[in-house]
Amino acid sequence: MPTKADQIIEQVRASRVWRSVFRSGTGNSTLHRALAIQQNIFLHLFATKVRKRMVRFSATWYLGTLTLGTFLILVITGVLLMLYYHPSVPQAYADMKDLQFVVSSGLFLRNLHRWSAQLMVFLVFAHMFKVFYRGAYRTPREFNWVIGIVLLLITLLLSYTGYLLPWDQLAYWAITVGSNLSSAVPLIGSKIHFLLLGGNQVNANALLRFYVLHCVILPLAAILFIAIHFWRIRKDGGLYVQQSDPKAQAAAENEPAAKEAK
Amino acid sequence: MSDHALNTRQAPPAEFDRRAFFTKIGLGSLGIAAAGTIVFSYEYLSPNVLYEPSPIVNIGKPQDFALNSVTMDVNSAIYLVRADEGYFALSMVCTHLGCLTAWNQDLGIIKCPCHGSEFTRTGQKIEGPAPKPLPWLKTWVSDEGDLMVDRSTDIPPLQYLRI
Numbered sequence: 544m545p546t547k548a549d550q551i552i553e554q555v556r557a558s559r560v561w562r563s564v565f566r567s568g569t570g571n572s573t574l575h576r577a578l579a580i581q582q583n584i585f586l587h588l589f590a591t592k593v594r595k596r597m598v599r600f601s602a603t604w605y606l607g608t609l610t611l612g613t614f615l616i617l618v619i620t621g622v623l624l625m626l627y628y629h630p631s632v633p634q635a636y637a638d639m640k641d642l643q644f645v646v647s648s649g650l651f652l653r654n655l656h657r658w659s660a661q662l663m664v665f666l667v668f669a670h671m672f673k674v675f676y677r678g679a680y681r682t683p684r685e686f687n688w689v690i691g692i693v694l695l696l697i698t699l700l701l702s703y704t705g706y707l708l709p710w711d712q713l714a715y716w717a718i719t720v721g722s723n724l725s726s727a728v729p730l731i732g733s734k735i736h737f738l739l740l741g742g743n744q745v746n747a748n749a750l751l752r753f754y755v756l757h758c759v760i761l762p763l764a765a766i767l768f769i770a771i772h773f774w775r776i777r778k779d780g781g782l783y784v785q786q787s788d789p790k791a792q793a794a795a796e797n798e799p800a801a802k803e804a805k
Numbered sequence: 806m807s808d809h810a811l812n813t814r815q816a817p818p819a820e821f822d823r824r825a826f827f828t829k830i831g832l833g834s835l836g837i838a839a840a841g842t843i844v845f846s847y848e849y850l851s852p853n854v855l856y857e858p859s860p861i862v863n864i865g866k867p868q869d870f871a872l873n874s875v876t877m878d879v880n881s882a883i884y885l886v887r888a889d890e891g892y893f894a895l896s897m898v899c900t901h902l903g904c905l906t907a908w909n910q911d912l913g914i915i916k917c918p919c920h921g922s923e924f925t926r927t928g929q930k931i932e933g934p935a936p937k938p939l940p941w942l943k944t945w946v947s948d949e950g951d952l953m954v955d956r957s958t959d960i961p962p963l964q965y966l967r968i
Contacts, residue, residue: 716904716919719902719903719904720902720903720904720919722903723902723903724902734851737851738847738850738851741850741851741852742852742855742857743855743857744857746856746857747856748852748855
């Protein structure tokens, strides 16, 4: 027995505006469900059909999804923090203190950003250990492992560039030490050091460069590689599931791409 | 018959060469443009003017420093040492990873707080990961009688400034 609310929802879904946005149409058929995934820009990266055992908690411990969750929290809190933070030598430290003590909910947002950042680095490593020890990096998923390495590097660089922004003693000396590590690169080490800091010492240029890297360049790179990473999961035959029986394992590994890649 | 077949096959190469020529021209100009972009990017990213403090600092009158004393100037990151042999200036910046070292009066040594390198007051390494001794800096007396130090110019160790 359809209720009043159900009728209203049906009317909205049948309306011309709704149909212009979601063109797959209504219905519970397999085709309609597949179209709903396929025609959504966010969902089309994923497979239209997923085996139940692939999305069980034990298969992945949801570590990749949780990493994405922390990344989304970091983007949202980061953009909000940008509204009060000036990347300049006289203001950076004071702005950070204002966020802690003056701005409403500033302390909450800053701490959320900080803890999510710590958690994201932890989750990236946990995700990689899980993938490594389950053997999920093997053919045909080698390339996605490489994309994962790139994402690990981007995560660490985001963590490192964000470390300078509070502009306190800890930040200053950590970046002094960290950027001096780049001088150890043979031949071009001192050039890399100079380009990274925009000078010979950690100063106004370095603060601005790290700010742009942290807030624009690295997040854009991360989003790009995350998209490729998710799309490759579908292309490589879906999430990896370890079989307890070696024969089933072999069969599962031979079946992959052809069936599920679209 | 075979000759005829051969002739028809020989015709295309002239056509192909032209195409290959334009492909090469195209790829070549793309290569030049890419190389130019790299050069321009590098030039743009390396600043030509730096608003950093001057490497030359005036650290005061020689007689202000007591005999056998080590004076830390944290702002300019140098030690001014007055030994029996004369004056010398030593960089405070650790040769390991660039932390600021500090003079420990009680032990009579220079210690780095970051990774534990230790140096004598002439800059020689005693312990720790530092790969090199602390550099001696060019020191002279200005016309006004002030001690001057050039932080960008290293000199060989043990060249004391005698006044």
